[in-house]
Amino acid sequence: MLKLVKHPDPVLKQPATTWEFGCEWPSADEIEDQMLDVMMAEKGIGLAANQVGLLKRVFAIKLSTGRSFCMFNPRVISTSEKMQSGDEGCLSFPDLWLEISRPMEVVAEYFDKNAQECKITLTGLDARCFLHELDHLDGVCFTDGVGQLKLALAVKQQQQRKSYENRYQMKRCKYTTGAQNED
Numbered sequence: 001m002l003k004l005v006k007h008p009d010p011v012l013k014q015p016a017t018t019w020e021f022g023c024e025w026p027s028a029d030e031i032e033d034q035m036l037d038v039m040m041a042e043k044g045i046g047l048a049a050n051q052v053g054l055l056k057r058v059f060a061i062k063l064s065t066g067r068s069f070c071m072f073n074p075r076v077i078s079t080s081e082k083m084q085s086g087d088e089g090c091l092s093f094p095d096l097w098l099e100i101s102r103p104m105e106v107v108a109e110y111f112d113k114n115a116q117e118c119k120i121t122l123t124g125l126d127a128r129c130f131l132h133e134l135d136h137l138d139g140v141c142f143t144d145g146v147g148q149l150k151l152a153l154a155v156k157q158q159q160q161r162k163s164y165e166n167r168y169q170m171k172r173c174k175y176t177t178g179a180q181n182e183d
């Protein structure tokens, strides 16, 4: 079973190599199943192979239509000049949110698990997700293009969120313990 890798694991900084159909183990079919399992368990909409410690050019994506699948050897054909700005998160950086500007539309090519070449046009969040995952395959994380000050502020907010969650969980623990004592 594949396991989610988190920052600062160095595998997140390493570029992935081409997926060779028929030569890889596990097979494309199995990798798709396993990566979709991890992505769904973590409630993500994208998961690059680097994020499960595998340096191969493949990522899982969940499109806004609800369709979830893997793209093997994905590449950008063209991007729109029109940009979109929005909050972006990453499963490997829990609770960290950064405002990132990306093209509104992407035309891309990839291979599906059956080694069929596919062309797809993605817009909005789907385009954002595709480009985020493609960056992972090049060893680039969404924190890399962000200024030091902006990143420091986002990390502070991340820590505040974490300490709030810890307090909340502690309360929950106390409550559970209390309830057990009543038995």
Ligand SMILES: [Zn+2]
Pocket: 089, 090, 091, 092, 132, 136
């Ligand atoms: Zn990510």
